[in-house]
Amino acid sequence: MALHLYDSATRRTTEFVPVVPGRVSIYHCGLTVQGPPHLGHIRKEVVFDVLRRWLERAGYEVTIVANVTDIDDKILAKGADQGRPWYAVAYENERALHAAYEVLGCTPPTYEPRATGHVPEMIEMIAELIERGHAYPATDDSGDVYFDVRSWPEYGALSNQRVDDMQDAPDAPADGKRDPRDFALWKGHKDGEPRSASWPTPWGRGRPGWHLECSAMAAKYLGSEFDIHGGGLDLRFPHHENEMAQSRAAGQAFARRWMHNAMLNLGGAKMAKSVGNTLSVSEVAKRFPAIAVRYYLLSAHYRSIIEYSEESLAETAVAFERIAGFVRRAAELVGAGEPGPVPEEFTAAMDDDLSVPAALAVLNGEVTQGNGLLTAGGEALAASLARVRGMLDVLGVDPLSPVWACSVEPSGAGAALGSLVDDLLAQRAQARAAKDFAAADRVRDQLAAAGIEIEDTPHGPRWSVKGA
Structure with a gap:
C-alpha cells in the first residue's frame, strides 16, 4: 500500500x-x-x-x-x-x-x-x-x-x-x-x-x-x-x-x-503564550518520563485535538509502561536484538495518513501476544520483540534505543545512589535467602519510601527511580 x-x-x-x-x-x-x-x-x-x-x-x-x-x-x-x-x-x-x-x-x-x-x-x-x-x-x-x-x-x-x-x-x-x-x-x-x-x-x-x-x-x-x-x-x-x-x-x-x-488544548483553549495557558516541556518531563510524554503527544491522530490533562497523561504513561515492560523482560530472556520489520497491519495504518491510533492497536496486540511467550522464550519471543521494537522505532519510543537507554556508566551522585541501592538489595537478597521475609520487606519499603521502585525478574531485581 x-x-x-x-x-x-x-x-x-x-x-x-x-x-x-x-x-x-x-x-x-x-x-x-x-x-x-x-x-x-x-x-x-x-x-x-x-x-x-x-x-x-x-x-x-x-x-x-x-x-x-x-x-x-x-x-x-x-x-x-x-x-x-x-x-x-x-x-x-x-x-x-x-x-x-x-x-x-x-x-x-x-x-x-x-x-x-x-x-x-x-x-x-x-x-x-x-x-x-x-x-x-x-x-x-x-x-x-x-x-x-x-x-x-x-x-x-x-x-x-x-x-x-x-x-x-x-x-x-x-x-x-x-x-x-x-x-x-x-x-x-x-x-x-x-x-x-x-x-x-x-x-x-x-x-x-x-x-x-x-x-x-x-x-x-x-x-x-x-x-x-x-x-x-x-x-x-x-x-x-x-x-x-x-x-x-x-x-x-x-x-x-x-x-x-491539530492543537494541544489546555483548559478548553489552544495552548498558547498569548492565552497564558502553557506548560513547558521541561516542567512536564519532571513529572512524567520524557518517553511517555512523547508517546502521549503521538498517540492521537495528528489531525485530532488533544485535550491535555495530568490524568490523561498519567494514564498514557501507565499504558506505555506496559509496552516498555514487555520489551525489557523479553530482552533479558532472548537478548535485545535489533528493531525488526513491522507487521503489514501496522504499515497499512501508517500509510493511511499516519493513522497512529490504528498503528498502536497493532502494537498493543503484538505486546499481548508477546507477553504470552515470555514463559517459553525462544525464537518466537525474539521475533515478537523484534516486531515490537520495529514499531516503537518508527514512533521514536523504543526504550532500548540509545536515545532513551543510558549507555554510559553513572558518575558522581548517580554512582553513589547506585552503590547504596545495590548494597540494600544485597541485604534484601540475604534476608530472603535466610527466609527472613519481614526483614526483606523492610528493605523494600525503605527503598520505596526513598522513591526507588523494585521489580523482581528471573535474572534478579531491577530498580529504577520513580518517575525517571
Missing part, C-alpha cells in the same frame, strides 16, 4: 508522490523565539519526526527544513522589557528549543535557518513581487512594503475564504495600504527600536515581515517546488495563506502538499 496523506489545500487524502523520486523535501514552520517552547509547540515537532521516520523506513532520503524566527515584534518587546538585547532573548529561547528536541527524542532538522541570516534573499523576493505588480511600498512614508492581496486571484484558497470576508491584517495601520487586508512584506524601522534590528533596503531601513521569512528560506533550501509544507493548524491563516500567495506570485510552484497538525 502506498503512503496517502491529507492535503489541507485540496482537503483530500491522496497518494503521496514526491517531486524527485526517492527524495522527500519538507518545510515546517519553527518557533518564533520570544519564549521557550511549550508542549503545544513540541507536538508539531513530534508529528513531523514520526513522518520523517516513516518516510526513511520506506527508503526515502528526507530533507527537513525548520526555520527559527529570531526577529519579531514580540522579541523586540521582550528585550525592551528585560533590559537585554533582542538577539540575546532570541538565542536563549532557541537553545531552549533545542533542549526540548533532545528531551523528547526528536531528530534535529536537516537545516535550521535563522530569519536574520537570510535578509538578502527576502529583499530580492520583495523586489521580484514589486516588479510583477503584486507588492508596493507604503504610501505613508513608514518604509513598509505590502503584498497586494487583490492582485492575486487565488488569495484565500488555502483557508477557503473570500477576501471580502477576511479581517484586516493586524501587522500595520491601514493608512499606508491599498486594502486593509494587505500584509507586510517589510516593516520600516521605527523610532525607539534598536538599530541592530534593521537592515538597509531600497525602501529604507527595516526588518522582514513574518510571512516573507519562511518563503525566502524555503526557496533557498528546497528550491521553487518542494513536497510538503507543514505546521500547526493555527498557522494555516494568515501565515501559510500569505506564504503561498507571495511565493506563487513570485513565480514559484512552492509546496505540493500542506500538512497541519
